[in-house]
Amino acid sequence: MVKVLKFPSTELLATKLGSYILEKQAKALSTKDTFNVAISGGSLIKVLNLCLVQDKEVNSKIAWDKLNIYFCDERIVQLDHPDSNFGAFKSIVFDKLSKEIQDKITVYPLNTSLIKDASAAENESIATDYASILPKENGFDLLLLGCGPDGHTCSLFPDEKHRYLLEEVTKTVVWCHDSPKPPPNRITITFPVINNTRDIAFVAEGESKQPIMHEIFDLKKSTLPTTMINDANDKKVSWFVDDAAFEKVQTNEYY
Numbered sequence: 001m002v003k004v005l006k007f008p009s010t011e012l013l014a015t016k017l018g019s020y021i022l023e024k025q026a027k028a029l030s031t032k033d034t035f036n037v038a039i040s041g042g043s044l045i046k047v048l049n050l051c052l053v054q055d056k057e058v059n060s061k062i063a064w065d066k067l068n069i070y071f072c073d074e075r076i077v078q079l080d081h082p083d084s085n086f087g088a089f090k091s092i093v094f095d096k097l098s099k100e101i102q103d104k105i106t107v108y109p110l111n112t113s114l115i116k117d118a119s120a121a122e123n124e125s126i127a128t129d130y131a132s133i134l135p136k137e138n139g140f141d142l143l144l145l146g147c148g149p150d151g152h153t154c155s156l157f158p159d160e161k162h163r164y165l166l167e168e169v170t171k172t173v174v175w176c177h178d179s180p181k182p183p184p185n186r187i188t189i190t191f192p193v194i195n196n197t198r199d200i201a202f203v204a205e206g207e208s209k210q211p212i213m214h215e216i217f218d219l220k221k222s223t224l225p226t227t228m229i230n231d232a233n234d235k236k237v238s239w240f241v242d243d244a245a246f247e248k249v250q251t252n253e254y255y
């Protein structure tokens with residue numbers, strides 16, 4: 001069963017998420033000398049600022065020179081565009097770290113030199129290119145995921161038009177065309193990558209997530225990408241939620 005950790009405030013959630021990241025770092029570094037983490041965009045990034053930048057204890061215990069940061073999904077825009085997930089990570093987390101840490105950490109952004117006309121099929125090459133830089137044999141040590149109000153995660157959307165994203169069994173990164181949430185062109189990791197990851201953490205906060213938390217945890221709606229990840233990965237998955245997001249969830253079977 002997936003684990004749910006519920007907190008009254010973002011600060012407490014971030015403290016616990018920081019300890020969880022350190023635990024997964026120790027697990028990764030016990031068998032190799034890299035800690036490969038893929039992060040999402042959206043509201044998660046501000047929580048990462050709290051646990052990686054503001055929390056001085058976590059900040060001092062991260063093995064920055066062993067940390068490789070990838071993106072679970074990315075919007076097909078330039079890296080300094082307000083919609084870029086890398087751009088958000090850079091301004092909210094990376095730029096706030098000391099110069100010494102910035103020199104140690106390795107971040108893998110989208111190769112934006114491959115962006116053509118945003119609607120052109122050649123953009124498939126951006127997905128192929130990002131796939132080529134993902135960690136190979138052992139996959140990711142940790143995925144840090146968000147959950148949209150419609151149950152999407154990464155850029156895996158639950159509507160019928162985007163079923164092809166959920167049904168991908170071969171490619172590790174695919175192009176999400178016509179995303180229901182702007183901007184329309186994105187790339188995303190797929191289930192073969194997610195299911196090959198050692199540990200997965202979701203972060204969901206705030207009142208706007210109440211209806212979707214009910215669908216995921218009470219109704220266990222199997223067509224949602226988030227539920228599909230819960231079902232396929234079970235013991236590897238931890239949800240970090242706040243009281244507001246979980247207020248309408250009736251079951252207490254997860255904690």
Ligand SMILES: O=C1O[C@H](COP(=O)(O)O)[C@@H](O)[C@H](O)[C@H]1O
Pocket residue numbers: 039040041042043044072073074085145146147148149152153154155181
């Ligand atoms: O579009 C996206 O949305 C999801 C969820 O974002 P949130 O702000 O509702 O937490 C995010 O995880 C994903 O990376 C992003 O591209």
